[in-house]
Amino acid sequence: MKKKILYLMGIDWYWIKQRPQMIAIELDKEYSVTVVYLSEIFNKASLRQERDELKRCKSVPALPYRDKNRVVSYVEKLLMRWAIGDIRQYDIIWVGHPNLYKYISPKYGGKIVYDCMDDHAALCGDYKIRSEIEKNEKKLVRGSDIVFATSQVLKRKMEAAGGQGKTFLNRNGFQCDHIYPPQTAKKKDRYKIGYIGTIAEWMDFDLIQASLKANSQIEYRFVGPVSGFDIPEHPRIFYEGIVEHSQLYEKTKDYDCLIMPFIVNDIVLAVDPVKLYEYISMGKCVISVWYEEVDRFEPFVYFYRNQKEFVELLLKLCDNGFRPKYNAEQQKEFLEVNSWEMRYREIRKRVE
Numbered sequence: 001m002k003k004k005i006l007y008l009m010g011i012d013w014y015w016i017k018q019r020p021q022m023i024a025i026e027l028d029k030e031y032s033v034t035v036v037y038l039s040e041i042f043n044k045a046s047l048r049q050e051r052d053e054l055k056r057c058k059s060v061p062a063l064p065y066r067d068k069n070r071v072v073s074y075v076e077k078l079l080m081r082w083a084i085g086d087i088r089q090y091d092i093i094w095v096g097h098p099n100l101y102k103y104i105s106p107k108y109g110g111k112i113v114y115d116c117m118d119d120h121a122a123l124c125g126d127y128k129i130r131s132e133i134e135k136n137e138k139k140l141v142r143g144s145d146i147v148f149a150t151s152q153v154l155k156r157k158m159e160a161a162g163g164q165g166k167t168f169l170n171r172n173g174f175q176c177d178h179i180y181p182p183q184t185a186k187k188k189d190r191y192k193i194g195y196i197g198t199i200a201e202w203m204d205f206d207l208i209q210a211s212l213k214a215n216s217q218i219e220y221r222f223v224g225p226v227s228g229f230d231i232p233e234h235p236r237i238f239y240e241g242i243v244e245h246s247q248l249y250e251k252t253k254d255y256d257c258l259i260m261p262f263i264v265n266d267i268v269l270a271v272d273p274v275k276l277y278e279y280i281s282m283g284k285c286v287i288s289v290w291y292e293e294v295d296r297f298e299p300f301v302y303f304y305r306n307q308k309e310f311v312e313l314l315l316k317l318c319d320n321g322f323r324p325k326y327n328a329e330q331q332k333e334f335l336e337v338n339s340w341e342m343r344y345r346e347i348r349k350r351v352e
Contacts, residue, residue: 010097046225098137185321
């Protein structure tokens with residue numbers, strides 16, 4: 001009989017398809033996985049439409065003020081307990097966010113796994129909720145049997161929180177069913193530079209606007225949900241909306257380059273970006289801001305460290321038609337060793 005896993009997700013299943021969904025899908029191939037996720041109530045327009053839940057998925061409304069108001073928090077807890085059912089039936093509980101730990105009964109005697117994929121406290125702007133996240137994360141790390149961290153920064157943070165000896169690096173990955181050959185560089189009068197992902201406060205739009213002012217040959221295309229942020233208006237900045245994961249390549253196939261133009265803050269420093277794997281899989285010229293965690297992408301990605309370097313890099317790439325930094329063989333080898341399947345093999349080894 002398959003072991004049972006309760007998989008607690010801190011985001012809506014239909015948010016951008018990345019690590020939370022991909023790890024659940026891989027686990028469900030060998031285990032009996034029940035996913036309980038917090039469903040967006042007011043932000044429906046930012047969700048994917050593709051119906052791809054696992055067979056045993058249960059959604060719980062993400063009630064506003066659940067982390068600030070005692071009454072709302074109590075109602076949320078009742079809804080979560082109803083969705084979870086008898087917690088003793090599960091052999092393993094997989095936790096994707098520190099604030100979900102409070103829904104696990106202290107009487108639970110099975111294995112707990114914490115999958116730390118972000119600096120959750122840094123992501124929160126509310127001081128009171130941030131303090132709650134930090135407190136819950138320390139409890140979760142100490143109460144877990146295994147902690148997975150997706151970056152070296154997060155691994156060090158988890159070890160400092162009490163996870164010494166049980167914290168393991170397990171970076172993000174790539175779904176290897178679609179790899180497109182590196183594109184041929186083409187000289188043009190106008191180049192399309194694209195960004196795919198959540199558009200939020202970590203986007204460096206000052207950088208974007210400076211490059212538009214310095215270079216008349218480029219325009220920007222943004223694809224993904226917008227979270228608490230306004231995209232600046234400019235005749236060469238275009239917002240293309242939300243695109244299903246399966247349609248991303250078709251939507252972006254005429255883009256000449258894909259970028260990751262982030263402000264390097266505590267949130268970004270802790271991130272192993274899924275989008276760089278995906279950008280490489282699309283065979284595009286790739287540009288990213290440099291920070292320690294992404295240094296290993298150097299054979300595939302053009303890096304910049306400041307606005308001046310970015311502007312100069314774009315002018316140089318315009319001259320060569322935005323030629324990718326890698327060839328097809330390098331692309332294939334890199335993506336095969338960084339697939340979600342390979343990440344899952346590492347996870348399974350630890351869990352078993």
